[in-house]
Amino acid sequence: MKDRPIGMFDSGLGGLTVMRSVIDRLPREHVIYLGDDARGPYGPRDIDEVRRFAREIIDYLLGFDVKMVVIACNSATAAVLEEAQRDYNIPVVGVIAPGARAALRRSRRLNIGVIGTRCTIGSGSYERAIARLDSRARVFSRACPEFVEFVERGEVSGDHIMEIAMGHLEPMLESGIDTLIMGCTHYPLLEGLLHQAVGPDVILISSADETASEVEDILDRLGWLREDGPGRHVFLTTGDVEKSVTLGRLFLGPEVSDVSHVSLDFDLHPELDLEPAPEGSMGVEGDEL
Ligand code: DGL
Numbered sequence: 001m002k003d004r005p006i007g008m009f010d011s012g013l014g015g016l017t018v019m020r021s022v023i024d025r026l027p028r029e030h031v032i033y034l035g036d037d038a039r040g041p042y043g044p045r046d047i048d049e050v051r052r053f054a055r056e057i058i059d060y061l062l063g064f065d066v067k068m069v070v071i072a073c074n075s076a077t078a079a080v081l082e083e084a085q086r087d088y089n090i091p092v093v094g095v096i097a098p099g100a101r102a103a104l105r106r107s108r109r110l111n112i113g114v115i116g117t118r119c120t121i122g123s124g125s126y127e128r129a130i131a132r133l134d135s136r137a138r139v140f141s142r143a144c145p146e147f148v149e150f151v152e153r154g155e156v157s158g159d160h161i162m163e164i165a166m167g168h169l170e171p172m173l174e175s176g177i178d179t180l181i182m183g184c185t186h187y188p189l190l191e192g193l194l195h196q197a198v199g200p201d202v203i204l205i206s207s208a209d210e211t212a213s214e215v216e217d218i219l220d221r222l223g224w225l226r227e228d229g230p231g232r233h234v235f236l237t238t239g240d241v242e243k244s245v246t247l248g249r250l251f252l253g254p255e256v257s258d259v260s261h262v263s264l265d266f267d268l269h270p271e272l273d274l275e276p277a278p279e280g281s282m283g284v285e286g287d288e289l
Contacts, residue, residue, distance in 0.1 A: 001224050005030035005234075005272075006215065007061030008070040009054075011040030013244060014148070014185030015072025016251035018095060019233075021212035022070065026219075028229030032064055032272070033072075034262070035248075037239025041148050042075040043117025043184070050079040050119055058084055058092070060264045064272060067224055068093065070215060074116050074183050074207075078123035091218050096120075098214050099181050099207030100129035104137060106203045107179040113172040113202075114141040116183030117148065126183055140172045144184075151186040152247065157193050165190075165197045173198060181205045189250070234272055235259040 008019055012035045019033050034057060036042075042050045054076040058069050068091045069084070071077045077094030084092040103112050114126040121143040130137050150161050172180070180202050182188055188206045195204060219225045233255065237244040241259050248256030 001067050001222075002226050003030070004065050004067035004224075005032045005232075006068050006070060007032050007034070007058075007064060007066035008072050009034040009036065009057045009061065009076070010073040010185055011035070011042035011050075011053075011075060012037045012152075012239070013247045013251045014151075016248055016256070017185050017188045017206070018070065018072035018208045018211050020252050021208040022215055023231070023233060025209075025212040025216055026225070027231060028226040029219075029231040030226070030233075031231060032061065032066065032234045032236065034061065034236045035239070035244060037237045037244060039238065041117070042073065042079075043119050043145060043148055045075075045119060047079045047119055047123055050075055051083070054080040055084070056264050058088065060262075062088070062090075066090065068215065068219065070211065071095065072211070073185055074099075074125075075119035078120045078125040081125075091222070093211065093214055093218065095185070095207040095211050096125050096183070097129045098210035099183060099205055100126060100133055102207060102210040103179045103181050103205045104130065104134050106205065107137070109176065109178045110134065110137040111175065111177045111179070112137055112139050113169075113175075113177035113180040114139060114183045115144045115147075115168065115180065115187065116141070118143045118145050120183055126181065138175075140175045140177055141183075142168050142172060144168045144187075147190060148184065148186045151189050154250065156190055161190075162193060162197065165193060169194075169197050173202070177202060179203045179205060181207070183207075232272075236262045238262060238264060 071094045077096045081094035121141050127139045130139050241261050244259040
């Protein structure tokens with residue numbers, strides 16, 4: 001079990017912000033990352049449709065014998081996490097509970113703001129996750145549907161996006177939030193702008209590090225942490241390979257040199273070579289897929 005890969009997915013490349021934290025914390029683990037770029041973004045979609053897509057992807061990842069699935073997408077976590085944890089017999093980790101936990105740890109007045117996609121905010125998942133952990137907390141949430149498009153265009157600063165951000169955040173600031181959860185995998189790329197928008201007294205929370213810590217805790221508890229390293233990292237997309245490489249570098253870093261296209265055809269799982277990569281190599285196997 002230890003040497004099996006971790007499967008991770010997102011509607012596209014935003015989840016690579018979570019992958020970054022997982023591979024920094026657990027460099028020995030093999031990780032297969034699948035971005036559903038052909039059907040992303042999920043944020044504007046109906047939650048039942050997102051649930052269906054997410055289940056298809058989890059089923060596909062199981063074909064690689066993964067030992068755990070990380071739903072590195074807030075919208076997909078909101079849609080499918082609870083039923084996936086019930087229906088699959090390997091651990092399934094989402095990004096919402098870790099974000100909620102991190103916010104409660106840092107918030108002084110328990111006045112927590114959450115921003116995310118329409119799918120995530122409409123689901124009420126953050127409110128439920130926070131209430132389960134601390135019923136005294138007050139949550140102010142708001143969908144910021146424009147942000148994903150801005151990030152994907154590489155537009156992460158400037159007057160236009162700042163004006164939109166202030167339109168969303170001012171009402172929350174007036175409500176007295178002291179902590180703001182970036183409840184979308186794209187938003188950590190807007191951290192500089194958001195920090196400027198909310199000012200120095202509001203703490204920004206990204207769930208990536210906390211999710212990585214949960215992944216480690218679960219694998220450790222099960223005795224499933226990989227002992228030899230380094231791990232290999234495989235990047236798959238249902239969409240356009242070139243766009244995935246360009247944006248992948250923005251989200252994860254220069255390690256994304258090779259991305260392979262896959263269709264979610266259950267009978268067509270590419271052969272993955274997960275032998276230990278040579279020292280210093282990220283071991284992307286794209287060419288062989
Ligand atoms: N990954 C999505 C999320 O965290 C953002 C992009 C999308 O809308 O699919 O909600």
